[in-house]
Amino acid sequence: AQSVTQPDIHITVSEGASLELRCNYSYGATPYLFWYVQSPGQGLQLLLKYFSGDTLVQGIKGFEAEFKRSQSSFNLRKPSVHWSDAAEYFCAVGPASGGSYIPTFGRGTSLIVHP
């Protein structure tokens, strides 16, 4: 079964600084990978996804993520963080083949942005 690890429970950055949130997965084949963001008391919003092709994926709100097969990672990055980026971020992984798809979610990383 697939699994996903987000090693950092909390990350604190200053506004304007760069950001990298880590995501490592365990899956036998090429996974489908997602990053979602959740503001307090809200649902999850899709930031970006990787299914195949270019390993550097661009998303909404200036975020990008890079799939590195050799490291089993899909880290989320942003060059300059805004105060409004403070939220919970979830990485998710799913099976690559057809049929049913139920993603496994990481436990989330809480991003705190200092002014």
Add this chain to the structure above:
Amino acid sequence: DGGITQSPKYLFRKEGQNVTLSCEQNLNHDAMYWYRQDPGQGLRLIYYSQIVNDFQKGDIAEGYSVSREKKESFPLTVTSAQKNPTAFYLCASSESLALKTQYFGPGTRLLVL
């Protein structure tokens, strides 16, 4: 606007009471899902449905029940058998189980009195 709605936003349950959380979508999606979210635990799958009149248990189905009588609706009942129901509940949908992107509703917070 297409999307997923959940109601109510907050729900209070008394001891021994069953409560039902509503989830409606107008995205014409076949597949729908219910997740439970607890602090520090991410999302855990309760039930999912890939088509009307069909649903499957997820990882933590005990104490919960669902129905899928209409394509756009997937209500979740938290029964009295669920001893620790306090959590944030999220409903999601996708075009099908084979098409992978899920879209989420705004959630319902369930509290026990």
